[in-house]
Amino acid sequence: MPQVGQIKNVSTYSALHRLRQGSTVVMRRPWQQAFASVILLIATQMSFAQTPRTVLLEDLTWTEVRDQVQAGKTTIIIPIGGTEQSGPDVALGKHNARVAWLSQKIAEGLGNALVAPVIAYVPEGSYAPPTSHMRFPGTITVPDTVFEQMLESAANSFAVHGFRNIVFLGDHGGYQNDLKRVVAQLNKTWSGSRTRAFVPPEYYDSLSDGYAQILRQHGFRDSEIGTHAGLADTSLQLAVAPQMVRVDRLQNGPKLGAADGVYDGDPRRSTAQLGRLGIDAIVSRTIDALKKDTAAR
Numbered sequence: 158m159p160q161v162g163q164i165k166n167v168s169t170y171s172a173l174h175r176l177r178q179g180s181t182v183v184m185r186r187p188w189q190q191a192f193a194s195v196i197l198l199i200a201t202q203m204s205f206a207q208t209p210r211t212v213l214l215e216d217l218t219w220t221e222v223r224d225q226v227q228a229g230k231t232t233i234i235i236p237i238g239g240t241e242q243s244g245p246d247v248a249l250g251k252h253n254a255r256v257a258w259l260s261q262k263i264a265e266g267l268g269n270a271l272v273a274p275v276i277a278y279v280p281e282g283s284y285a286p287p288t289s290h291m292r293f294p295g296t297i298t299v300p301d302t303v304f305e306q307m308l309e310s311a312a313n314s315f316a317v318h319g320f321r322n323i324v325f326l327g328d329h330g331g332y333q334n335d336l337k338r339v340v341a342q343l344n345k346t347w348s349g350s351r352t353r354a355f356v357p358p359e360y361y362d363s364l365s366d367g368y369a370q371i372l373r374q375h376g377f378r379d380s381e382i383g384t385h386a387g388l389a390d391t392s393l394q395l396a397v398a399p400q401m402v403r404v405d406r407l408q409n410g411p412k413l414g415a416a417d418g419v420y421d422g423d424p425r426r427s428t429a430q431l432g433r434l435g436i437d438a439i440v441s442r443t444i445d446a447l448k449k450d451t452a453a454r
Contacts, residue, residue, distance in 0.1 A: 212264040214271045222318065225271065232270035232322040232451065233315045235308070236260040237336070239279040239329040242293035243394075244386035244419040246410070248401035249295045251394055253277045256328035258397040259360075259439055263326070266444040270324075273311065279332050280304050289331075293418055301335055308339045316352045322451050323354045326443070333361060359446040360439065367442070368393070368435035375431070383422015386413075389435070391424035396432025 208221055214233070217225070238253035248254075253275045264270040281298035282289030290296040299307075312323045323343070325336050336356045343354040368389055369382050381388045394402050407427070413419040 212261055212270060212272050215274050217271075222271070226319040230269050230271055231320050232264075232267060232324060232447070233273055233320040234260045234264055234270055234324045234326055235273045235276065235311055235315075237276045237279060237308075237325060237327040237329070237332070239281060239331075240277050240295070240297040241281050241290040241329075242296050242386075242418045243390060244413055244417055244424065246403040246407040246413075246424070247386060247391060247394055250277070251390070251398075251401060252328040254398040254401060255393060256326060259328075259436070259443075260326055262436075262440045263443050263447070266440060267447060270322075273315070276307065276311070278304075278307075279329060280335065281331070290418075301332075304332065305335050305339050308336070309343060312339070312343050312354055316347065316350075321352050322447075323352065324447060325354065325356045326360050327356070328361075328364065330361065330365060355447070355450055357443055357446045357450065359442045363439040363442045364393075364435070367438060371434050371438060372431065375434070377426075380421070381423045381426065383420060383424070385420040385422070386418055386424060387420070387422015388424050388427050388431070389422070391427035392429070392432035393435050394432065395427055395429040396436050399429060402427075 209216055211217065214222065236256040236259075238250070238256045240249050240253065241251075242249060243251045257272075257275050260272045260275075264272045278297055278299050280301050281296050282291040284291050284298060291298055308325065312325075315323055325340065327333055327336050333356075340354040340356045347353065369379070372382050372389060372392075373379075377388060383389060391402060391407070395404075408425055410425070412423055412425070
């Protein structure tokens with residue numbers, strides 16, 4: 158009899174245990190459903206997030222570029238920099254970093270544009286014998302004819318892919334005439350089509366003379382502002398890529414001159430705050446100019 162009683166107790170316990178398990182399962186189902194919903198939502202968001210929110214062409218896949226062009230992003234900005242000396246305290250990629258940063262801000266402001274990879278190989282003088290910036294180690298040069306052919310090829314590539322406004326933004330003064338020749342030739346070739354090339358003068362004008370005027374209004378002299386690697390150039394760089402400027406050495410060093418690669422200026426009082434004055438003007442004026450140029454297109 159005790160054994161039977163024990164068996165009865167075990168059976169009753171097992172039944173109760175199964176009942177409790179069943180209740181627990183029932184109680185957990187709403188939580189499981191909620192958890193599954195959250196997982197599904199996250200997975201959906203991750204799926205959408207796979208297409209990055211970027212204006213940089215090189216960060217997109219070919220299908221993403223195709224879709225964005227079809228959706229109305231038919232302006233492509235081709236940023237052109239240069240690899241050259243800018244004195245002993247500013248890195249060689251100054252123009253490349255600056256035009257990349259500015260082009261991205263301009264494209265974001267336009268809302269219908271993408272940005273091509275930066276063209277970093279530009280005319281910088283002769284190498285036999287070395288002239289201009291080629292007298293300083295690290296500078297890279299290409300002939301004007303090669304440079305212009307490269308720009309034309311890039312522009313024609315983008316035209317094939319459906320871009321209608323091909324915009325060249327050149328950060329260096331030495332090849333501005335090359336850009337004008339390329340744009341004229343492209344527009345002659347594309348005559349009768351919907352595609353046009355542009356080189357908005359507002360970009361380089363704001364970067365050079367326009368920015369110099371802003372600095373004069375803040376009390377700086379031309380002997381400081383300079384034409385290359387001076388206060389203007391260096392302040393702009395501090396605003397967009399401060400890691401490229403050797404600030405301690407710059408501020409505590411002697412006045413630099415042409416033999417050092419600094420032309421007609423003195424960068425020692427350069428600041429990021431001054432640079433932002435120029436950056437804001439360059440971006441806003443270029444956006445306004447491009448909107449006007451492409452308004453009827």
